[in-house]
Amino acid sequence: MLEFILLSCINTLIYGLLLFMLSSGLTLIFGLMNVLNFAHASFYMLGAYFAYEVSTHIGFWPALVFAPLGVGLVGIFIERYGLRSVHKYGHVAELLFTFGVFYVVNELVILIWGRNPVAYKIPEMLDFTLMSAMGTEFSAYRAFMLLISVSMFAVLFFAITRTRLGLIIQAALTHPDMVGSLGHNVPLVFMYVFGGGAALAGLAGVIGGNYLITEPAMALNLGPIVFVVVVVGGMGSLTGAFVASLLIAALQTFAVGFEVSLSDLLALWGVSAPDAGGFFHDLLRIEISHTRGMMPYLFMVLMLVFKPKGLMGTREE
């Protein structure tokens, strides 16, 4: 049991920080530009594929630098030549545009790299067991992922609190209507933030793609979860996104371990469930571990119904 908790905690931390790398960019983009970037997980996918491509030709370490940069450039291009021109049609049009990007990127990835997962592997240098405690192995690559996530977090924190651009972003997050009156080149700020958010997602793809899997469905699988994180954390709140990332990660990680169903609970009370089949049969037989996939969405729907501002959000919209 202790082992399970320890292992789950580490997994939660790794998965949670990975989610935060995605949700922080999404939150910044939403907070600043009021654009819900549907294609954010596509940047994550592109990061993984770019890293795969670079690491097969040059190596993993260059990929760690070049892949996020490449994704950032793609993001800048999309903002400059696409998003900016639909801005005048309103938020729904922007959302539709990013949805279109998501769709097309998905197909382009299939076009270039095929439908099957690609062999994007953990670098050999980091492919060993760092330590094992109580029978639980902790690989060096996981430690490396933690290191990257934490340093990214530190850099992001520094950039937001110490640089000029960061201060503008902060001001814009708390007073969205004031962005225009800041006297800065707003479109340029938007472009950098969009590119930066894309690069962050790309970085998540570089370190997450080989840890999890690099396949065309990865954006579709992770994208909605990132939305959940942003909604639960509160739209436009970085701290909220951080807390929610860990929360959702914990929810999904710990659920795996519980193979308990309603009928088991009933059995504890001495009631044996009728073996009739049908809908109620299903309901009684669902193990908590099976609900792993639906848990975040249930959480999000309940959140939106009862506390639409999210955990730390200040804005309702």
Add this chain to the structure above:
Amino acid sequence: MKDNTAASAMRPFVVKSLAILAVVAIILLLPQIFQTRFAQSLLNQIGIAVIFALSYNMLLGQGGMLSFGHAVFYGLGGFMAIHTLKMVNNGVVPIPTELVPLIGGAFSCIFGLIFGLISTRRAAIPFALITLGIGELIASCALIFPSFFGGEEGVSANRWTDVTLSPLNFGRAGEVYLLIAAWMLVCVFLMYLLTRTPLGRMANAVRDNPERARFIGYNPHMVRTIQFSLSAFFAGIAGSLFAINFEIITAHALGMMASADVLMMTYIGGVGHFFGPILGAVLVTFLQLVLANITHAWLLYFGLLFMCMVLWAPNGISGLIMLHEPVWKAGLFKKLLPSYGRALVPGLVLFLGVIILVEINYHLSLSTNPESPMSLFGIEISAQSAPPWIASLLLMTVGFLFFRKAAFQVRDAWDEVTRRMRKGEH
């Protein structure tokens, strides 16, 4: 004199009725004209798609609600219908096949009311997110409630029963077409009438200015909820017809990609006019079935078409058509034609370049043996040799440059036409 005015007042009515009768007759006769199996299947799917897309536009176009989970109601209706059919098969209930869509629709409508209540408090982005969440929620439920959703393999039933109202027993695809066509006509008519009811008008008002609507006595939340559940009703009918047509339904029918399909289909057709989604449904379903046989890249072309619409024609095909209506009436349409012609040719060249590039890449990434020659427009080419790549890049560059030039000419032609129309007014 009196008779005369009465007659002239009657005339538009008569013309209208005759036009509607003609359309109905053509729709019912279509399978006699196109008798291949493929055409039968295509017509059936178009009919279903028309209902589904129009029901989606009740949200997006008329209510200003961008939903990413509309297929939930399509799927739920479909599952309900297939279970009903199954019960009829087993002799549990004697429900005539013609009325099965009604049951699917009602089932969806109930869920629409529940989900509508929780998702429509605000429109735009929060609404989009909740519908996405609900969509994913139901899709993941599908795997843990196998008794209703049938797990991976779905649920199947037999549509061929003796319990029918009409002499048909729906064994053949042609008979199913009659059922789909009848339901389609009824649904299109009802959805059209809905736009003219107090609810339909208030849905528009709430879309345009929810704040003002509150001060003329309406609660936007309630207006959206009712609109949402009615839209779910029609989506459920479409889903039921899908289930009857294919005799099987799986969880794919209510997933994210199915929602994406109807969203894109509706948008391409155009959300601003009632007939837009009909155009979208016909065009996209046609392309889907025809192109899917020819190329793997159909989804990519579909996505690119959608992106082009979002960027350059936000009102879709129907918007483009209606844009020309005043020009046509003013008799100035021929002024636009030459510039259109000049844009069309480089446009096609550009498109050809894109097609070649996409197809050779698909061949390289998807075929079992990339070295094998592939056939494109009947020409054998090798995807690994340089010529097709060079040809494609060349076509794209040339096409793009000339298309840009032509685009400016189109703009000038439009400027000229608008100037003339203004003059005509004064």
Add this chain to the structure above:
Amino acid sequence: MPETILSLKGIHKNFGESEIITGVDLDVFRGERHAIIGPNGAGKSTLFNLVSGLYPVSEGRMELKGHDITKLAPHRINRRGLSRSFQTTNIFPKMSVFENIRCALLWPMGFGHSFWHLCERKKALNDRSRMVLEQIGMADRALMPAGALSYADQRFLEIGITIAGGAEIILLDEPTAGMSRHEIERTVNFIREVTEGKTLVIVEHDMGVVFDLADRISVLVYGQIIATDSPEAIKKNEKVREAYLGKEAV
């Protein structure tokens, strides 16, 4: 003693730390034309937003025709017979002028959320819509999209939407804002005409309009009403002169 139709008791409103309305008591009588004046930032529009239900009050009680409306949503207050206009033009820009008016009539004429009636077939509804259109002088532009009207006409339409439903008490928020002298005159006559026999509460900056139109005037300064009286008495009121008229004398 005339009958009180709208009564505010001890109304407070704060946005976070700052208190905008600091205890307002006001009785509006049935059938009167009541103007609320005050310097910029006194909280006049906020007061309207509280009465019409757009913002929740922080403290206090509001009664409409003797019923408590303090916690009611805007549409419920509207259904009880209170209708308002906005300071900035607030219409349905993509719908036709006729459609704008007809939508405002749907609830008062009992159509609710009906999806089983066709608007075109309801003679009474359409006749009354046309009547209101004549009243606001826009019958000739009935089919134009509302967003394409001139600014002054959009303001007229806004008032048309507000009065169309036949509400007993009408709140107009700066109806003449941004209008020319000539248009203001037309508007004042128009307001007098359409609110005949109804209760009118109006926020207005233009003192000419206020003294021309109002039976009684309330002066709102820093979130409190310092005086409510007839126009003549307000002109003579020392406190009012000091707080308001002295500075922006007309």
